[in-house]
Amino acid sequence: MPDEAINSTIQTLTIAGTDSGGGAGVMADIKTMQERHVFAAAVVVAVTAQNTIGVQDFMAMPKKMIDEQFASVASDLKIRACKTGMLADVATVEAVVENLKKYDLGTLTVDPVMIAKGGARLLSEDAISTVRDKLLPLADILTPNLPEAEELTGIKIEDRDQMVVAAKKLQAMGVKNVLIKGGHQTESDRSADFTLLENGQSFWISAPRIDTVRTHGTGDTLSSCITAEIAKGADVQTAIRTGKKYVQATIADGIQVGHGHGPLNHWAKITDEEGVK
Numbered sequence: 424m425p426d427e428a429i430n431s432t433i434q435t436l437t438i439a440g441t442d443s444g445g446g447a448g449v450m451a452d453i454k455t456m457q458e459r460h461v462f463a464a465a466v467v468v469a470v471t472a473q474n475t476i477g478v479q480d481f482m483a484m485p486k487k488m489i490d491e492q493f494a495s496v497a498s499d500l501k502i503r504a505c506k507t508g509m510l511a512d513v514a515t516v517e518a519v520v521e522n523l524k525k526y527d528l529g530t531l532t533v534d535p536v537m538i539a540k541g542g543a544r545l546l547s548e549d550a551i552s553t554v555r556d557k558l559l560p561l562a563d564i565l566t567p568n569l570p571e572a573e574e575l576t577g578i579k580i581e582d583r584d585q586m587v588v589a590a591k592k593l594q595a596m597g598v599k600n601v602l603i604k605g606g607h608q609t610e611s612d613r614s615a616d617f618t619l620l621e622n623g624q625s626f627w628i629s630a631p632r633i634d635t636v637r638t639h640g641t642g643d644t645l646s647s648c649i650t651a652e653i654a655k656g657a658d659v660q661t662a663i664r665t666g667k668k669y670v671q672a673t674i675a676d677g678i679q680v681g682h683g684h685g686p687l688n689h690w691a692k693i694t695d696e697e698g699v700k
């Protein structure tokens with residue numbers, strides 16, 4: 424069989440940490456990609472002992488194991504789009520950067536995960552500059568939340584105008600398309616995200632803020648949905664709009680799992696009543 428036929432199914436890859444509680448990280452990514460009807464592969468760079476209450480422990484994978492997973496995936500599969508999530512520490516970020524440069528893994532979305540909803544650090548402080556200097560220039564799409572955008576730019580973001588300023592600064596650092604997520608802006612009744620595209624166009628997408636603690640893995644779910652849509656051929660703007668609608672549906676049609684920040688309902692269906700605009 425010709426190679427194009429062997430690998431004709433649309434394939435995506437997540438490069439991230441696992442969540443034993445099933446709500447975030449690699450688990451949220453694979454569930455999202457599956458629901459969006461693309462095949463999902465995974466390079467696990469860290470393992471967390473985690474549930475909806477918090478992160479009890481984590482361990483980063485040795486570089487050799489990261490390299491081997493990349494080699495296994497790249498030598499057999501045909502990845503059209505990939506994303507990064509939790510990257511733990513300097514050595515892990517550097518290993519991921521080296522492999523992303525070595526292999527063609529399609530369009531790259533970087534979700535610069537730093538601190539879990541429960542407060543645990545998932546990226547060591549000294550690795551923030553490594554992400555900024557070495558990973559960001561490889562990113563086609565960057566999806567920081569507000570605290571992550573602040574860390575990466577040094578700008579204190581207190582209103583929508585500063586989200587725009589921060590997005591411009593991130594683009595100047597070498598990222599093509601920047602999506603700053605407003606999920607942490609709790610004073611508004613709408614959760615508003617700002618996107619600055621490679622061609623200079625920009626837009627806001629907002630949706631009704633849902634009053635719930637069951638929002639574990641929202642960022643992972645959004646970036647994985649974007650990755651899946653890009654792999655299927657969507658342009659960046661369309662992929663982001665679909666991502667926002669999907670996240671809204673997974674929060675709105677909630678499930679009851681765990682005592683803390685519960686996971687999303689990844690089998691929720693996007694409807695026209697999502698209120699996303």
Ligand SMILES: Nc1ncnc2c1ncn2[C@@H]1O[C@H](COP(=O)(O)OP(=O)(O)OP(=O)(O)O)[C@@H](O)[C@H]1O
Binds near residue numbers: 567671
């Ligand atoms: N309570 C909520 N109601 C509606 N939308 C929300 C809510 N919380 C977050 N969102 C949306 O979810 C998406 C992810 O944003 P958020 O700022 O929560 O990312 P994050 O902090 O990286 O997520 P996580 O770290 O949990 O993976 C954004 O589109 C945001 O607007």
Ligand SMILES: Cc1ncc(COP(=O)(O)O)c(N)n1
Binds near residue numbers: 447471643
């Ligand atoms: C392995 C892993 N990756 C990402 C997150 C962020 O998700 P959240 O901010 O909802 O805790 C997490 N908790 N764990």
